[in-house]
Amino acid sequence: MNTENMPKSLRTFPREKAFYFFTSIGNYTGVSAASLKEFVERINEVNVKSIEFHLYRGDFEKWIGETLEDKKLAEDVGKLQKTNPLGDQLRNQLHAIVSKRYQQLAFGLGLVR
Amino acid sequence: MKIKSDTLTLDATDLKILKALQEDARQTYANIGKRLGIAHSTVYDRLRKMERHGIIKQYTAVVDGEKAGLKSITALMTIYTDPKESERVAEELSKTPKVLEVYASLSEELLIIAKVVAENQESLHAFIANYLAPLPGVLRIRTSIVTKKFKETPFSISNDADKLHL
Numbered sequence: 001m002n003t004e005n006m007p008k009s010l011r012t013f014p015r016e017k018a019f020y021f022f023t024s025i026g027n028y029t030g031v032s033a034a035s036l037k038e039f040v041e042r043i044n045e046v047n048v049k050s051i052e053f054h055l056y057r058g059d060f061e062k063w064i065g066e067t068l069e070d071k072k073l074a075e076d077v078g079k080l081q082k083t084n085p086l087g088d089q090l091r092n093q094l095h096a097i098v099s100k101r102y103q104q105l106a107f108g109l110g111l112v113r
Numbered sequence: 114m115k116i117k118s119d120t121l122t123l124d125a126t127d128l129k130i131l132k133a134l135q136e137d138a139r140q141t142y143a144n145i146g147k148r149l150g151i152a153h154s155t156v157y158d159r160l161r162k163m164e165r166h167g168i169i170k171q172y173t174a175v176v177d178g179e180k181a182g183l184k185s186i187t188a189l190m191t192i193y194t195d196p197k198e199s200e201r202v203a204e205e206l207s208k209t210p211k212v213l214e215v216y217a218s219l220s221e222e223l224l225i226i227a228k229v230v231a232e233n234q235e236s237l238h239a240f241i242a243n244y245l246a247p248l249p250g251v252l253r254i255r256t257s258i259v260t261k262k263f264k265e266t267p268f269s270i271s272n273d274a275d276k277l278h279l
Contacts, residue, residue, distance in 0.1 A: 015247040015249070016243070016247045018247065020242050020246040020247070022238070022241075022242065025234050025237065025238045025256065025258070026188060026190065026237055026238055026241045026254065026255075026256025026258070027254065027255055027256055028241065028242070028245075028246045028251070028253050028254035029253060030193075030252050030253035032246070
């Protein structure tokens with residue numbers, strides 16, 4: 001597939017642009033995501049403390065907006081932050097948002113059925 | 114002081130000179146000589162030799178950053194690495210001015226331990242997230258931010274005074 005026509009949010013990024021999951025300042029879990037597809041997968045695996053840490057710092061919104069350049073998804077994640085979910089409820093809601101967006105984009109390109 | 118194939122072996126007088134210098138590096142050769150009961154020319158000669166052989170690395174000022182109004186935080190990082198990449202991670206870290214000390218340690222896993230300074234918690238996190246975590250071979254990182262410093266001294270001849278009978 002010609003990656004030039006692919007939306008940026010479906011591309012795989014180099015290490016320096018990947019998302020690195022931390023549980024608190026300076027504490028890196030060893031889990032990272034270099035694409036939206038990986039991000040969807042990692043949300044299901046990573047320590048939920050890490051999801052809470054990044055959501056409320058606005059890190060997910062920033063990475064999705066600036067690196068993936070997906071303003072719609074960034075906005076949706078930003079809205080989730082305002083509802084203050086925690087724990088597995090947060091994990092499930094975030095996973096639903098990002099996986100739905102991934103399915104939409106990937107379906108449009110025929111990557112999923 | 115003995116020189117064997119470019120390696121300098123220090124005697125008790127050399128160690129006493131170093132000890133005196135570490136207490137106050139601005140004192141004169143004459144003053145050190147007087148304290149130790151040796152000629153100032155002997156102090157001069159021995160110091161030059163120790164400088165040439167890299168035993169004395171530099172003369173520097175120890176600055177109290179807090180009193181100088183330089184606000185910063187210090188953190189100790191434990192970096193778990195892939196053993197194949199460990200050396201490279203340590204070398205990369207060593208190139209960074211904000212990283213003050215880098216050590217390798219082999220306990221249950223191969224670790225790199227580093228001391229780092231940053232302007233604040235946010236800049237510390239940005240450094241670790243944007244620079245350190247993406248380095249190939251970094252598996253995970255534990256960071257402890259120092260909240261109170263009880264002691265910090267550079268290596269001193271006095272640390273080994275008992276052994277050296279000084």
